[in-house]
Amino acid sequence: xxxxxxxxxLQQGLILAIIAYSIMIPFxxxxxxxxTADGAYPLGGAICAVCMLSGMHTMVAILCSMICAxxxxxxxxxxxxxxxxxxxxxxxxxxxxxxxxxxxxxxKPNIALFDCGGLxxxxxxxxxxxxxxxxxSCVFPFALFLRTDFGLRFRAVGLNPNLAxxxxxxxxxYTVFGLFAAGAMFGLAGSLIVQLQNYMDVGIGVGILIxxxxxxMIGETIIGNATLNRQLTAPLLGALVYQQVQGVxxxxxxxxxxxxxxTGSIVLSVIxxxxxxxx
Amino acid sequence: xxxxxxxxxxxxxxxxxxLKRVNLSLEEGEFCTLIGANGSGKSxxxxxxxxxxxxxxxxIKRDGExxxxxxxxxxxTIPSMTMLENIALICVKTPRFSFYGRHKNDIAxxxxxxxxxxxxxxxxPLSVLSGGQRQTIATLMALNSGSKILLLDExxxxxxxxxxxxxxxxxxxxxxxxGLTTLMITHNMEDAVKYGDRLIMxxxxxxVVDLKGHEKSNxxxxxxxxxxxxxxxxSLLHCGEENVN
Numbered sequence: 001x002x003x004x005x006x007x008x009x010l011q012q013g014l015i016l017a018i019i020a021y022s023i024m025i026p027f028x029x030x031x032x033x034x035x036t037a038d039g040a041y042p043l044g045g046a047i048c049a050v051c052m053l054s055g056m057h058t059m060v061a062i063l064c065s066m067i068c069a070x071x072x073x074x075x076x077x078x079x080x081x082x083x084x085x086x087x088x089x090x091x092x093x094x095x096x097x098x099x100x101x102x103x104x105x106x107x108k109p110n111i112a113l114f115d116c117g118g119l120x121x122x123x124x125x126x127x128x129x130x131x132x133x134x135x136x137s138c139v140f141p142f143a144l145f146l147r148t149d150f151g152l153r154f155r156a157v158g159l160n161p162n163l164a165x166x167x168x169x170x171x172x173x174y175t176v177f178g179l180f181a182a183g184a185m186f187g188l189a190g191s192l193i194v195q196l197q198n199y200m201d202v203g204i205g206v207g208i209l210i211x212x213x214x215x216x217m218i219g220e221t222i223i224g225n226a227t228l229n230r231q232l233t234a235p236l237l238g239a240l241v242y243q244q245v246q247g248v249x250x251x252x253x254x255x256x257x258x259x260x261x262x263t264g265s266i267v268l269s270v271i272x273x274x275x276x277x278x279x
Numbered sequence: 280x281x282x283x284x285x286x287x288x289x290x291x292x293x294x295x296x297x298l299k300r301v302n303l304s305l306e307e308g309e310f311c312t313l314i315g316a317n318g319s320g321k322s323x324x325x326x327x328x329x330x331x332x333x334x335x336x337x338x339i340k341r342d343g344e345x346x347x348x349x350x351x352x353x354x355x356t357i358p359s360m361t362m363l364e365n366i367a368l369i370c371v372k373t374p375r376f377s378f379y380g381r382h383k384n385d386i387a388x389x390x391x392x393x394x395x396x397x398x399x400x401x402x403x404p405l406s407v408l409s410g411g412q413r414q415t416i417a418t419l420m421a422l423n424s425g426s427k428i429l430l431l432d433e434x435x436x437x438x439x440x441x442x443x444x445x446x447x448x449x450x451x452x453x454x455x456x457x458g459l460t461t462l463m464i465t466h467n468m469e470d471a472v473k474y475g476d477r478l479i480m481x482x483x484x485x486x487v488v489d490l491k492g493h494e495k496s497n498x499x500x501x502x503x504x505x506x507x508x509x510x511x512x513x514s515l516l517h518c519g520e521e522n523v524n
Contacts, residue, residue: 145376147378147379148375148376148378149379150376151379153368156357162354167368167369168344
């Protein structure tokens with residue numbers, strides 16, 4: 001396995017970590033099975049690509065993609081809470097709808113972004129430093145928020161909703177906030193990946209949820225999630241390990257078309273291992 | 280103050296209503312123990328007062344918020360959160376964007392007042408504590424939640440005798456100090472006689488005994504047991520007649 005492959009894996013792993021954090025928020029803090037990733041992530045990419053093509057500043061393009069993807073999260077929360085639709089069904093419906101919306105935004109299935117500038121260049125270390133900076137600017141404020149009175153209430157919503165209701169904590173407000181934050185981070189990840197790859201394809205979101213989930217579960221299996229610090233470290237560690245494992249598999253001759261089967265196998269193995277360890 | 284007027288509650292599939300036009304009024308700061316056989320309607324009454332169940336008919340008037348401690352310890356706590364986090368969650372009524380760690384000294388003082396050495400676990404998840412220790416923390420949380428009305432549903436029943444006595448003493452002392460209007464379900468006749476200003480016995484969805492003042496303070500366990508068995512014998516007789524018919 002070459003150094004280039006390892007560095008590329010780390011770079012991709014850092015972006016995957018953003019997705020794993022986005023999955024962690026509803027799944028671990030709100031006990032909300034949110035499947036909007038497959039819709040919100042490409043939506044972020046599509047909006048960022050179109051904004052950059054129109055000459056908008058990169059940071060403004062990223063901000064727009066975060067807000068729009070966050071809005072998808074809000075829609076999932078409201079559909080689930082107001083119409084009592086199962087959260088998974090709401091996520092699937094919105095992801096399906098987002099596919100058409102993305103095509104409308106882009107006007108065609110893929111867009112090349114070679115002359116649009118963006119945050120990244122060919123210096124892989126510099127690119128990684130930028131992604132680390134962006135990741136830190138999302139995760140540290142969130143970690144601090146979780147240690148405030150409001151953060152405590154946010155965590156209680158998922159851990160014991162009945163107790164939260166007794167304490168007059170608004171489940172709706174915290175769920176909407178959490179899903180907006182998760183959606184915005186999906187959008188951020190989508191906008192970073194299109195800049196890194198210099199193109200946007202409408203199908204980039206297919207299976208992204210399972211990649212993020214695999215990362216989260218690998219991280220939690222390695223260091224656990226018994227404390228807040230461990231829970232907040234797990235997505236980053238899991239994403240970096242997962243991306244390297246994927247790199248090793250590819251370098252050993254795994255066909256890229258078999259990657260999704262490989263990912264599914266990893267998720268199932270991690271679940272089986274966790275259950276076996278709990279016995 | 281807590282006022283319950285003509286509350287009736289039935290469950291589908293159960294022929295007889297669980298509560299039949301129950302009337303009860305507790306003054307502010309009154310500590311009332313509630314006894315009765317299994318299925319007499321005690322827990323249903325508490326669940327209606329707390330808002331968990333809705334009465335079929337009747338009115339509930341509560342002057343202030345309600346907090347409760349139930350038998351199942353995990354209902355009132357979050358085992359994966361630390362003791363500090365659990366207590367801060369309940370006791371902080373006006374949340375701010377400040378770290379909850381600022382309450383640590385106050386919370387440590389509250390835990391120290393229990394006198395059972397739990398303060399050393401303040402930064403540990405509640406899951407590391409024994410069931411009895413967790414129930415003690417759940418009671419501490421309910422007492423310090425700022426509610427005016429406290430409902431206790433056999434909150435010491437799963438504890439060992441020593442822990443039961445400690446927790447009951449702590450509960451009674453705190454309820455007095457804070458002036459909470461309290462309704463406590465217990466199957467322990469000694470506790471029912473020893474604690475509280477008032478004693479109520481329920482039987483088949485109705486209040487059949489209501490003792491307060493001198494009647495309550497002069498009550499002996501033996502006479503309470505006799506009253507309890509008298510209603511239970513009647514109940515058995517009634518069931519027997521129903522079966523014969």
